[in-house]
Amino acid sequence: WLKYQTITNTDLAINYNALVKHAYISQGSPTLRNAKKEVELALSKMLGDDITFTNEWVPENTLVVDVYDNLSKDLKSLIAEEIKNVTHEGFLLKSVNYKNKKVTIISAKKDIGVLYGVFRFLNMMQTHSNLNNLNLVDNPKLDIRMLNHWDNLDRSVERGYAGFSLWNWQKLPEYIDERYIDYARANASIGINATALTNVNANALILTPMYLEKVKALADTFRSYGIKVYLTARFSAPIEIGNLDTADPLNADVKLWWKNKTKEIYEIIPDFGGFLVKANSEGQPGPQNYGKDHVDGANMMAEALKPYGGNVIWRAFVYSEHDETDRAKQAYDEFLPYDGNFMDNVLVQVKNGPIDFQPREPFHPMFGAMKKTPLIMEFQITQEYLGFSTHLVYLPKLFEEVLDADTYQRGEGSTVAKVIDGSLYGNEITGMAGVSNIGNDINWTGHPFAQANWYGFGRLAWDPYLSSEVIADEWLRATYSNDNKFVEPVKSMMLTSREAVVNYMNPLGLHHIFDTGHHYGPGPWVDNLGRPDWNPVYYHKADSLGVGFDRTPSGSNATEQYAPEIAQKYNDVKKIPEEYLLWFHHLPWDYKLDNGEILWDGIALKYQEGVDQVKDMINTWDNMKPYLSESEYREVAMLLEIQLKEAKWWRDACLLYFQTFSNRPLPEGVEKPT
Ligand code: GCU
Numbered sequence: 001w002l003k004y005q006t007i008t009n010t011d012l013a014i015n016y017n018a019l020v021k022h023a024y025i026s027q028g029s030p031t032l033r034n035a036k037k038e039v040e041l042a043l044s045k046m047l048g049d050d051i052t053f054t055n056e057w058v059p060e061n062t063l064v065v066d067v068y069d070n071l072s073k074d075l076k077s078l079i080a081e082e083i084k085n086v087t088h089e090g091f092l093l094k095s096v097n098y099k100n101k102k103v104t105i106i107s108a109k110k111d112i113g114v115l116y117g118v119f120r121f122l123n124m125m126q127t128h129s130n131l132n133n134l135n136l137v138d139n140p141k142l143d144i145r146m147l148n149h150w151d152n153l154d155r156s157v158e159r160g161y162a163g164f165s166l167w168n169w170q171k172l173p174e175y176i177d178e179r180y181i182d183y184a185r186a187n188a189s190i191g192i193n194a195t196a197l198t199n200v201n202a203n204a205l206i207l208t209p210m211y212l213e214k215v216k217a218l219a220d221t222f223r224s225y226g227i228k229v230y231l232t233a234r235f236s237a238p239i240e241i242g243n244l245d246t247a248d249p250l251n252a253d254v255k256l257w258w259k260n261k262t263k264e265i266y267e268i269i270p271d272f273g274g275f276l277v278k279a280n281s282e283g284q285p286g287p288q289n290y291g292k293d294h295v296d297g298a299n300m301m302a303e304a305l306k307p308y309g310g311n312v313i314w315r316a317f318v319y320s321e322h323d324e325t326d327r328a329k330q331a332y333d334e335f336l337p338y339d340g341n342f343m344d345n346v347l348v349q350v351k352n353g354p355i356d357f358q359p360r361e362p363f364h365p366m367f368g369a370m371k372k373t374p375l376i377m378e379f380q381i382t383q384e385y386l387g388f389s390t391h392l393v394y395l396p397k398l399f400e401e402v403l404d405a406d407t408y409q410r411g412e413g414s415t416v417a418k419v420i421d422g423s424l425y426g427n428e429i430t431g432m433a434g435v436s437n438i439g440n441d442i443n444w445t446g447h448p449f450a451q452a453n454w455y456g457f458g459r460l461a462w463d464p465y466l467s468s469e470v471i472a473d474e475w476l477r478a479t480y481s482n483d484n485k486f487v488e489p490v491k492s493m494m495l496t497s498r499e500a501v502v503n504y505m506n507p508l509g510l511h512h513i514f515d516t517g518h519h520y521g522p523g524p525w526v527d528n529l530g531r532p533d534w535n536p537v538y539y540h541k542a543d544s545l546g547v548g549f550d551r552t553p554s555g556s557n558a559t560e561q562y563a564p565e566i567a568q569k570y571n572d573v574k575k576i577p578e579e580y581l582l583w584f585h586h587l588p589w590d591y592k593l594d595n596g597e598i599l600w601d602g603i604a605l606k607y608q609e610g611v612d613q614v615k616d617m618i619n620t621w622d623n624m625k626p627y628l629s630e631s632e633y634r635e636v637a638m639l640l641e642i643q644l645k646e647a648k649w650w651r652d653a654c655l656l657y658f659q660t661f662s663n664r665p666l667p668e669g670v671e672k673p674t
Contacts, residue, residue: 389446504610
């Protein structure tokens with residue numbers, strides 16, 4: 001989306017050229033120099049070479065790019081009112097008349113705001129927006145806008161489908177790959193300001209001096225793009241690399257070890273963001289190994305980080321063997337009792353839903369319920385349960401659904417977005433994390449359309465109230481074409497792609513029926529794994545009587561973790577939105593759906609609908625040939641063919657399996673399995 005295609009529409013080019021004859025860009029700091037480089041690159045690519053880049057600003061059809069404090073008195077007075085509304089990372093784009101000449105100002109209080117303003121301005125040009133009468137103040141609504149890389153030190157990437165890790169640990173710190181800089185540019189262009197470099201299933205070695213030197217090199221590269229580095233901290237690091245015989249968070253030597261380690265890190269990376277921690281989940285070590293709890297563990301690290309302004313991001317994804325009846329309840333049960341006990345530099349990072357990044361989940365019940373602890377949203381951008389980087393699935397649609405969900409925890413309108421932006425409970429620090437889908441593939445993300453998921457995540461982390469449709473529009477125009485005959489059909493293809501994958505994988509609230517380990521293809525029949533909640537049969541509970549997980553009071557009663565308004569709605573089979581039906585209810589095969597179909601037929605028809613939607617996607621893409629290069633067309637066309645084959649695979653496998661319980665024929669309209 002930073003390819004800055006030449007603007008061939010003559011009217012528009014003339015218009016833009018008239019607007020920007022000269023560009024004055026201050027270059028007082030590395031961040032402002034980045035802004036200057038970006039403007040020069042972008043304008044020369046989009047508009048040609050007629051623009052003069054001046055060191056003295058000329059009051060004539062000029063683009064002025066600078067922090068407010070550096071502007072001349074005259075210019076300051078023209079934006080004095082608006083700049084008051086700009087926060088420390090925000091920016092102002094304003095068209096002004098200066099002595100009867102048009103001047104476009106990109107300004108901010110801080111350098112980083114200027115860089116963000118530049119990227120937004122360039123994006124508006126890329127999307128052919130009207131730039132004549134700008135008056136836009138835009139501030140990020142969340143503080144920490146972060147990627148979580150699940151990258152290992154051997155460069156494999158957990159749940160990564162786009163090649164190996166970008167971080168070339170072997171050549172670091174001396175060798176700075178150009179892609180680190182492009183990575184930083186891409187992130188800054190959408191407002192991402194933090195990155196956790198390493199896997200949450202952490203390796204303590206990253207905290208040793210040898211690796212910290214390498215981390216420093218990356219932090220130094222990212223700094224001028226406004227990006228702070230975080231590391232995942234393995235809870236048992238004091239034992240593994242510190243020669244202690246315990247990692248007990250209340251042990252004095254352990255506390256001292258973390259204090260010293262933190263000091264060592266800040267000495268070389270003064271703006272280090274902090275630690276991201278997965279503890280006592282899926283076999284990872286944590287405070288519970290020593291009979292202590294999440295608060296003991298998180299606060300011990302928070303104390304070490306506090307003097308330097310660093311944060312602990314403590315994950316709520318706890319998934320342990322001690323689970324009783326329902327895995328979906330575990331995080332809430334474990335964390336709610338601690339609300340209010342964490343230090344103020346601890347943030348608890350919660351996955352969007354209570355299980356694990358399924359194609360569709362209800363929102364996580366911790367949102368809104370945990371009232372005194374700042375919660376960070378954790379989305380998964382990498383498509384672990386959504387067809388890897390082979391299937392085209394536009395995720396901002398999923399993200400938007402979660403952010404818009406109403407928790408009712410402070411009455412109607414208590415949306416998840418309001419929980420995480422701090423407006424519901426007045427949190428001091430706010431944030432959103434996305435598990436990265438980036439690797440060293442030539443196109444970064446494997447599937448070309450998976451770039452839209454990275455892009456969309458960043459935009460929603462900046463403003464969780466943006467619509468997924470607007471984001472798709474921006475991305476398509478910048479990445480492919482501004483022709484509406486291309487943009488409109490492809491945009492609607494993107495917007496339906498998420499529902500398509502739900503339909504052909506997990507319709508009507510079915511979930512976690514993926515084959516073991518890889519989570520790619522179907523495996524609803526799997527029933528032989530060591531723990532009940534590893535087996536898909538645990539989640540669908542199909543038998544001759546029906547299908548679905550009863551999470552109402554007659555079952556696991558997971559609904560009680562939601563506000564009463566939601567619990568009542570979800571408990572009532574007549575009121576629950578059908579997309580969550582089998583997530584919360586076990587129902588007979590002949591249960592009547594809203595449209596009069598029986599459940600079995602409804603499930604089968606949904607699987608078919610998913611397949612049909614992929615067929616439509618293929619048709620749409622075929623019609624787009626005139627707007628695409630041969631390779632652009634072919635790459636996606638081939639991937640869509642695989643997606644169709646695999647949508648059918650899902651449909652056939654799941655229906656043949658569930659049919660052994662339902663004992664009913666496939667309804668009319670569902671293709672026979674091949
Ligand atoms: C999922 C995923 C794991 C990952 C875990 C986590 O379970 O399959 O690979 O480690 O989430 O979020 O910690």
